[in-house]
Amino acid sequence: MSLWYIIAAFVFFSSIIIVRNTRTTKKNLPPGPPRLPIVGNLHQLGSKPHRSMFKLSEKYGPLMSLKFGSVSTVVASTPEIVKEVLKTFDAECCSRPYMTYPARLTYNLKDLGFSPYSKYWREVRKMTVVELYTAKRVQSFQLTRKEEVASLVDFIKQATSLEKPVNLNNKLMKLSGSVICRVVFGVNLKGSKLENTYEEVIQGTMEVVGSFAAADYFPVIGRIIDRITGLHSKCEKIFKAMDAFFDQSIKHHLEDESIKDDIIALLLKMERREIGLGEFQLTRDHTKGILFNILNAGVDTSAQVMTWVMTYLIANPRVMKKVQAEVRQVIKNKDDIKEEVIERLEYMKMVIKETFRILPLVPLLIPREASKNLKIGGYDIPKKTWIHVNIWAIHRNPNVWKDPETFIPERFMDRQIDYKGLNFELLPFGSGRRMCPGIDMGMTLVHLTLINLLYRFDWRLPEGMEVEDIDLEESYGLVCPKKVPLELIPVHTQWT
Template sequence: MFQYLPSFLKLDLNTTLFMFLSFFISILLVLKFTRINKLNLPPSPPGLPIIGNYLQLGTLPHRSFHSLSQTYGPLMLMQLGQLRVLVVSSVDMAKEVMHTHDMIFASRPNLTSTKALLYGCKDIAFATYGDTWRQKKKLCVIELLSQKRVQSVEFIRQEEAMALVDKIRKALSLSEGCLTVNLSEMLIATANNIICRCMFGKKYDDDGCRFGELGRQIMVQISDFSMGDLFPSLGWVDVLTGQIKKFKTTFEEMDDFFDHIIVERRMARKGPNKKDFLDILLQLQADGLSEFDLTENDLKAILLDMFLGGSDTTSTTVEWAMAELVKNPAIMKKAQEEVRRIVGNKSKIEYSDVDQMAYMKCVIKETLRLHPAAPLLTPRETTSSVKLGGYDIPDKTLVYINAWAIQRDPEFWKRPEEFLPERFENNKVNFNGQDFQFIPFGSGRRNCPGIGFGLASTEHMVANLLYWFDWKLPTNDASLQEIDMTEKFGLTVNMKVPLRLQPIPNNNFVE
């Protein structure tokens, strides 16, 4: 209706509206801070009126948080609009959060993006803590992600790793002279194919299928803050800006895909010897064997969790590992010698081979330390007020644990900025959640339940890349430091510039 007003009236109207909103928000903030100013809160960096510390997040929040924590300490309280955020940046405080007070910090914030994209947070990763969440996690751990299940899909990892090798070989055969491959793109496709075959019994990489693309889109959109998150009374602004429509469009396309494949599977009536994730969940739903009412939305939310947790995290870890190995040729050589000695002249790498590759496993551990796929662990939310490090932490505080900063703490890691897989040789420190200086998968009740599943895929992909090819930068005179290691932030943090390398076939292998 305002398009018919004269321009000077539009300006006055917009100015008045802005002033009214600013005044309204200021009153809310004053009332809020008046209630909590008697508490002994953690230190906070100074912020701007109304928006608080929002602009200090930067494009790479894990790095921004780390820089600020150098001044304000391992427990730092930030204000993002009306959203109160606690940033945890030390081993001791991480242990307090994920072990000592794990129950209080076990819930998740219900953000606009997660509610819109994850079926109202009916999944496992972002669900509110409670009985239903516990039952869903138990179902996934026992039925989908157990060690027995991981071993049962070993053939899928082998086949897809060899498909990756064949794709690289084909590119070499079609090239003339020096060839580079977009390894980042190939790794994403391979990780997607592995998890899709485990979930649905087939891969969805055909022309016209946007499943993998939608998954990556969701990973990016989930990390977005909305106006309604920062100022709950202004959620309607997200409708005007089109953010809600963007979430809805992505969700509906993914939901349609799930509906189609579920209907297709029910009509197919697969035999009992063919058990992918979808088969298992549909059988549990039909038989009523789960400890809770497994609705259609519950089922789809769990499937989406499995895909998000098993695709980008795997490809991102392999991507960083290969980048670091090319930058460190001595480490690359040592890892390749181990892989090739153990495998010998076999035509494929088996689980028993990978199990013996102690140094390669150290390479992956060091990659997870220096480049955790999720540098800020999935945010938590306090379920009640609590004392932490001598400070008062109010109820409903959003909590970020900065694993990236903790895993570079010089108090626990010598030369923390260097890529040194040897630090894990004869070292009992592991990522199982018991050593709080190394928490790429989190710890406590909300740790990642798919560690074994994701790690098996990562190890198999790295082993095959090292066995079948030597790797170098595209030009002979390129400096080893010329790889662009700039990060791109999302729910996972991968390389901003795709990793392009030159593969050289391993001529010592006799097929």
């Protein structure tokens, strides 16, 4: 008799499994390309996943299914679908999947950018908005920005007499790093533990956190693969360099109690509970995790924006001439350039928007994870699915932008489009709960620097180089830098 019970139980549970599998197969998942066993679609990503995904989406549609190892993924590629992800279902799509190397660099996800959606994340987000990135705090760092930009201008003035190219990638990265070190860490970049390695560390970080790491897709052998490829050791090297810099900066604050106005001082007050963070107690690792976000986003994003703007201006002489004429007309022979003039430079704003469009700095937003079963664009998105938002695809879509491969700032003249997350045709900083909170701080430095570069100097290509020779290719990372450094020769003008 017991044998029949066993057989009946086996049949019963087998029926449940069959029903479940049948239900799974009946899900209306988004279309996608065929997959290989084990690796899925990873082999189709190539060296620039944003471009590869764009090409695939042209065939398989604006919401596309991919499989990366053991991870089910969908890719959103049009303004309409992205609006559903980042606005309509923002609360259900704003968490993060666990990613091995971002977790390591952020002290086990104690940051804002990679932390999953939780009470802790909401408190840190509120704190950054209320305490770190207010208009008042951005304004309070005006003197620091002015001094560091003046130092860059002095260097370029000296370079004009030599008639040798200036590596703008390097100089703009150093400028951005110097500002962030002072306003966030209360130290000068020169003499710090990052002085000789900051560019390598910052760009290396963006490569690591933007990588499609084997450890995330192959739970058993992934870490071994990453050790073979060198990704693991690269991550550890970056972590140790940043951790030493954080320790140096924090020690500096603890030894000098007169430092009260920068961001580390604010975070240390939270550690001591002088400023509240809801029910949470900040530890030193929390402080370092938050600093990781500010350092990397603050330095790399601003520097790359300025580099790409100058790249596209030198590649488009008509636009360069027009934007310089506007800047010089507005400033009118004044040597002391104030940040207030930014609002009057309408064409320069168009130039920056067009740079964001044609080269989105973060072509693939940090992956999101569906916190429940959803229906997006008419398709079923199961819980735990990773969601990639392909900003590159939106910005290069010919159905959204006329002549998307051509640099035309005037396209914004008749379109009331901004880059602060409300217009889904232009999303360089994302949108919704996960949108970058430090836009105003970064963009104020970008505007001030570009005004000085365009007002005080003319620029020309190195000897023997023509406009057609300018390399516009990007390297891949979470933030995309220019693959070939931008080297230009500054020229004395009547404005210098």
